[in-house]
Amino acid sequence: MSTIAAFYGGKSILITGATGFLGKVLMEKLFRTSPDLKVIYILVRPKAGQTLQQRVFQILDSKLFEKVKEVCPNVHEKIRAIYADLNQNDFAISKEDMQELLSCTNIIFHCAATVRFDDTLRHAVQLNVTATRQLLLMASQMPKLEAFIHISTAYSNCNLKHIDEVIYPCPVEPKKIIDSLEWLDDAIIDEITPKLIRDWPNIYTYTKALGEMVVQQESRNLNIAIIRPSIVGATWQEPFPGWVDNINGPNGIIIATGKGFLRAIKATPMAVADVIPVDTVVNLMLAVGWYTAVHRPKSTLVYHITSGNMNPCNWHKMGNTTSTHSSGKPWCHTESSIAGQLDTVAHFIIGFELKNAFPRMENTWHAGVQVLATFEKIPFERPFRRPNANFTSNSFTSQYWNAVSHRAPAIIYDCYLRLTGRKPRMTKLMNRLLRTVSMLEYFINRSWEWSTYNTEMLMSELSPEDQRVFNFDVRQLNWLEYIENYVLGVKKYLLKEDMAGIPKAKQRLKRLRNIHYLFNTALFLIAWRLLIARSQMARNVWFFIVSFCYKFLSYFRASSTLKV
Ligand SMILES: CCCCCCCCCCCCCCCCCCCCCCCC(=O)SCCNC(=O)CCNC(=O)[C@H](O)C(C)(C)COP(=O)(O)OP(=O)(O)OC[C@H]1O[C@@H](n2cnc3c(N)ncnc32)[C@H](O)[C@@H]1OP(=O)(O)O
Numbered sequence: 001m002s003t004i005a006a007f008y009g010g011k012s013i014l015i016t017g018a019t020g021f022l023g024k025v026l027m028e029k030l031f032r033t034s035p036d037l038k039v040i041y042i043l044v045r046p047k048a049g050q051t052l053q054q055r056v057f058q059i060l061d062s063k064l065f066e067k068v069k070e071v072c073p074n075v076h077e078k079i080r081a082i083y084a085d086l087n088q089n090d091f092a093i094s095k096e097d098m099q100e101l102l103s104c105t106n107i108i109f110h111c112a113a114t115v116r117f118d119d120t121l122r123h124a125v126q127l128n129v130t131a132t133r134q135l136l137l138m139a140s141q142m143p144k145l146e147a148f149i150h151i152s153t154a155y156s157n158c159n160l161k162h163i164d165e166v167i168y169p170c171p172v173e174p175k176k177i178i179d180s181l182e183w184l185d186d187a188i189i190d191e192i193t194p195k196l197i198r199d200w201p202n203i204y205t206y207t208k209a210l211g212e213m214v215v216q217q218e219s220r221n222l223n224i225a226i227i228r229p230s231i232v233g234a235t236w237q238e239p240f241p242g243w244v245d246n247i248n249g250p251n252g253i254i255i256a257t258g259k260g261f262l263r264a265i266k267a268t269p270m271a272v273a274d275v276i277p278v279d280t281v282v283n284l285m286l287a288v289g290w291y292t293a294v295h296r297p298k299s300t301l302v303y304h305i306t307s308g309n310m311n312p313c314n315w316h317k318m319g320n321t322t323s324t325h326s327s328g329k330p331w332c333h334t335e336s337s338i339a340g341q342l343d344t345v346a347h348f349i350i351g352f353e354l355k356n357a358f359p360r361m362e363n364t365w366h367a368g369v370q371v372l373a374t375f376e377k378i379p380f381e382r383p384f385r386r387p388n389a390n391f392t393s394n395s396f397t398s399q400y401w402n403a404v405s406h407r408a409p410a411i412i413y414d415c416y417l418r419l420t421g422r423k424p425r426m427t428k429l430m431n432r433l434l435r436t437v438s439m440l441e442y443f444i445n446r447s448w449e450w451s452t453y454n455t456e457m458l459m460s461e462l463s464p465e466d467q468r469v470f471n472f473d474v475r476q477l478n479w480l481e482y483i484e485n486y487v488l489g490v491k492k493y494l495l496k497e498d499m500a501g502i503p504k505a506k507q508r509l510k511r512l513r514n515i516h517y518l519f520n521t522a523l524f525l526i527a528w529r530l531l532i533a534r535s536q537m538a539r540n541v542w543f544f545i546v547s548f549c550y551k552f553l554s555y556f557r558a559s560s561t562l563k564v
């Protein structure tokens with residue numbers, strides 16, 4: 001019997017952010033492994049015209065919860081949705097609900113946050129800092145509370161290169177920021193935001209760092225732990241592989257690439273793609289909840305849950321030479337443009353240098369290669385263009401690809417829409433996509449080193465049974481398998497596409513490839529014709545090539561006649 005599963009039996013657990021990506025997987029695992037838990041309180045707000053109950057029913061009726069319903073048929077009775085808005089004072093929780101929460105809660109998992117990179121400072125501070133402070137205040141009034149688990153991000157200190165499992169101080173005290181936001185107006189806040197966030201890349205990571213500081217300052221005598229996941233991806237194993245339900249992080253990029261909208265990205269070839277499956281993060285969260293409550297460490301422990309140091313995967317490739325598990329297909333630039341060739345050469349040179357500089361990276365996996373190979377096997381329906389991916393770390397090349405591979409086709413397509421009497425929309429969509437990609441660029445052009453002493457210590461504290469049921473050992477992850485399931489999951493659960501449509505999608509890809517070749521050939525012929533008309537040298541080269549081909553063919557014909 002798993003000690004951790006038994007620990008949660010009979011417990012009242014409070015989860016914030018339960019309607020989010022991580023929160024749903026956390027609830028699912030809790031119900032599946034500890035069906036005898038007493039109750040899960042979730043703080044929910046009505047959204048998109050749905051009441052709390054409708055939101056809960058929608059979650060429980062989803063595919064994610066299919067297994068839970070077998071193990072815990074009365075799951076509906078064990079969820080208690082409490083109306084709450086974390087942006088409001090006291091979270092706008094009713095007196096009776098607050099009383100129940102304060103007197104009954106045993107464990108808190110605080111997942112709620114705004115994860116938008118472009119949120120306003122006011123809103124992000126309210127949710128990621130002030131709400132955390134408020135929740136800690138509530139926690140301090142809970143007599144039965146055994147552990148408070150705060151979910152942060154591995155990127156809360158991404159302004160550093162090496163990050164330890166400690167809470168780093170922020171230049172400005174969170175309290176000062178909270179106080180000043182109360183009286184500053186929005187225009188002034190916008191003006192001072194860059195000065196406040198300094199070398200953090202966005203408001204999200206900055207406010208998550210402030211949130212950690214608040215946890216440290218307001219911890220009082222609570223048993224607190226902080227968990228810092230890197231980029232949370234689709235499920236690896238549980239309850240089934242590939243489950244994903246939002247367009248954050250890599251998900252949106254996978255869709256945009258699979259549908260042929262995004263064909264180039266500014267990314268450092270060997271930068272580590274520190275994706276961590278959501279079920280791995282949840283397993284660690286539950287193990288940390290147990291450990292913090294039972295072992296009561298003297299100080300607040302921080303746990304990193306990342307993949308890069310134990311089982312690295314990078315965004316791109318260094319050809320098919322480094323990974324024995326890669327598809328074997330070279331990372332090819334299918335377009336035969338000169339810039340493309342130069343880019344390839346540059347990648348090989350950079351990659352060769354990097355390989356020599358970081359021999360550890362020899363065994364890394366190549367996300368991009370696997371993703372593209374999977375698109376061949378399991379194409380998305382109705383792609384705009386054929387999926388392709390040019391990775392470049394050079395700003396100039398990146399701008400070139402943006403113009404040629406993204407903006408130009410969007411403009412051409414919009415002209416076609418206009419000519420056929422429809423409303424143009426592709427340029428707008430493309431601008432939005434490129435804006436999103438530019439926000440993610442910071443994270444795909446750098447690598448970080450996260451120490452994982454606490455996470456490893458915890459792993460060694462678990463019984464073999466707990467290590468199996470609550471597995472967070474990312475060394476066992478097979479990236480090839482994971483990425484295939486990830487892409488399949490995006491197709492099935494996000495795009496809601498039917499597998500029966502695959503043959504048709506493959507046919508469409510073939511058609512797009514033919515159009516692509518035709519278009520390139522026409523372009524080449526036009527360019528060549530124009531050149532020949534203008535340059536004597538081009539004409540000489542042309543006659544040389546034609547006469548060479550003619551001689552070659554005559555020789556070939558003569559020798560085959562001799563053989564007969
Ligand atoms: C050529 C390339 C080849 C690649 C090949 C394959 C490569 C290998 C794998 C893929 C690699 C790709 C690299 C990915 C890099 C990922 C790096 C991520 C780094 C994260 C570090 C930190 C991690 C964390 O701690 S937090 C989690 C990460 N957070 C995010 O990702 C949030 C980022 N998002 C935002 O900030 C905004 O959404 C923004 C700015 C991107 C977009 O804002 P915008 O205002 O333009 O759009 P929205 O109005 O927000 O939404 C548009 C549209 O989408 C709907 N929507 C929004 N969110 C969701 C959602 N979560 N789920 C479902 N749908 C959503 C929204 O409703 C809108 O729909 P409409 O119908 O238009 O209303």
Ligand SMILES: NC(=O)C1=CN([C@@H]2O[C@H](COP(=O)(O)OP(=O)(O)OC[C@H]3O[C@@H](n4cnc5c(N)ncnc54)[C@H](OP(=O)(O)O)[C@@H]3O)[C@@H](O)[C@H]2O)C=CC1
Binds near residue numbers: 113
């Ligand atoms: N996804 C990732 O890649 C990573 C996530 N993390 C951290 O993990 C945690 C969970 O992230 P994730 O699940 O991906 O995020 P989601 O955006 O999927 O979920 C956010 C959750 O917070 C809730 N929430 C937001 N605002 C409010 C509010 N005013 N009142 C009540 N609830 C609110 C949302 O509720 P609603 O449904 O009503 O909007 C939702 O349940 C966050 O703390 C994040 O920083 C860390 C590293 C990476």
